[in-house]
Amino acid sequence: MEPADVVVIGAGANGTSTAFHLAKAGVKRVVVVERQYLGSGATGKSGALVRMHYTNEPEVRLAFESLKYFQHWKEMVGGDCGFQPLGLLVFTPPEYPAHLEANLAMMRRVGVNTRTISPQDAQELDPSLWTGDVTRVAYEPESGYADPNATIYSLARARADLGVTFQFETEVTRVLIAGDRVKGVETTKGTILAPVVVIIAGAWANQLFAPLHIDLGLVPRPGRVSVFRWPMERSSKHMTYIDKIHRMWARPIDGNCTLVGTESVFAEPGDPNHYSEAVSQDYINACRRQLSRRFPIMRQSVVRGNWGCMLMDSPDSRPIIGQLDQYEGLFCMAGDSGTSFKTSPAIGKCLTELITEGRATTVDLVPFRATRFAEGKPWRDEFNYGLETGTISR
Ligand SMILES: Cc1cc2nc3c(=O)[nH]c(=O)nc-3n(C[C@H](O)[C@H](O)[C@H](O)COP(=O)(O)OP(=O)(O)OC[C@H]3O[C@@H](n4cnc5c(N)ncnc54)[C@H](O)[C@@H]3O)c2cc1C
Structure with missing residues (x-):
């Protein structure tokens, strides 16, 4: 298969948003590999509430930044998100x-x-x-609320116009590594060489992390x-x-x-x-x-x-977004914890900034880093209404 600049694994809200923003930022060869079809994971069945009420500022910032997209979808993406x-x-x-x-x-x-x-x-x-x-x-x-399927269909259409390639009904069987960096992906339809791979595989992410000896506690x-x-x-x-x-x-x-x-x-x-x-x-x-x-x-x-x-x-019910230190060129949005439809426009934008510029500036992604668990600093919200984390998180 043709080599790519970036391979995105998973065509849910976060995968399609990331591919859309990468292409908009000028990344030429973006390939999205999806084992089934658009929205076949959590996204297509999402309640798709678009709300701002979180008990922590980083997620509020992601939701608020994303609200601008939902409010101005036609101009910012094209089509209709319902x-x-x-x-x-x-x-x-x-x-x-x-x-x-x-x-x-x-x-x-x-x-x-x-x-x-x-x-x-x-x-x-x-x-x-x-x-x-x-x-x-x-x-x-x-x-x-929005229509989650209309949302990703319009993202996918816009992406196609920007030159993103889709590989549907194609499963990534493993991420390929050379030394300490990413080399591409092996799929059920062949190998795609790429220096950057973004794992946004929803509930299936562990199957990709395990062979890399990465355990995020998902x-x-x-x-x-x-x-x-x-x-x-x-x-x-x-x-x-x-x-x-x-x-x-x-x-x-x-x-x-x-x-x-x-x-x-x-x-x-x-x-x-x-x-x-x-x-x-x-x-x-x-x-x-x-x-x-x-x-x-x-x-x-x-x-x-x-x-x-x-x-x-995820172990603290907050998503893990960013670069994975284990291998250069490996990024993820994982552990959506049932709350990452409404934030997907900003997540895609911020991941793109991180990949292309080395730092997310729209919303700081540091609080979402994968290393917070190893550092002994899992996420705890101060004003959580006395509820354990993860309850009614939509
Ligand atoms: C019932 C329900 C209600 C919800 N309500 C809300 C809500 O009101 N508001 C909100 O913000 N969020 C809500 N959510 C959560 C939200 O839908 C998810 O957080 C979001 O859709 C996750 O998107 P994603 O792109 O990260 O993952 P997914 O949509 O799960 O996409 C992952 C994709 O990766 C593909 N994939 C996996 N492994 C591979 C592989 N090896 N090779 C190729 N492809 C692969 C899968 O097939 C899948 O299509 C709800 C979820 C559910 C289920």
């Missing part, structure tokens, strides 16, 4: 008012349009809400959702929601249904090569139960669908 800025409400445990204020102050410093509103104001925005357990609700009027885990029809009396004033009290997130889908995911039931680690694209009845029941706690009327809702896929958790 962004729906319906507004977002975040419900946080009421015993941590200082955490809420600290997080919102940090977000506002970055530039995010966010404030707290009263439960009554929240009910005006969506009359079907139950707000008896909160005193303040975080509100982001400019957030919402654990593949199922990501799951259910869809419920709005009962007759549900208000159609439906926004996007993250409920950290009931460990649930939700957004509208299909004009009359709610897409909901919950982390109230533990997801055992899974095998990304053998997983179900459907969910169990127990999981559907858990979704309906948690959804009904915030929207009591949804107890009477008809289930209309569900799906499952695999995500990759």
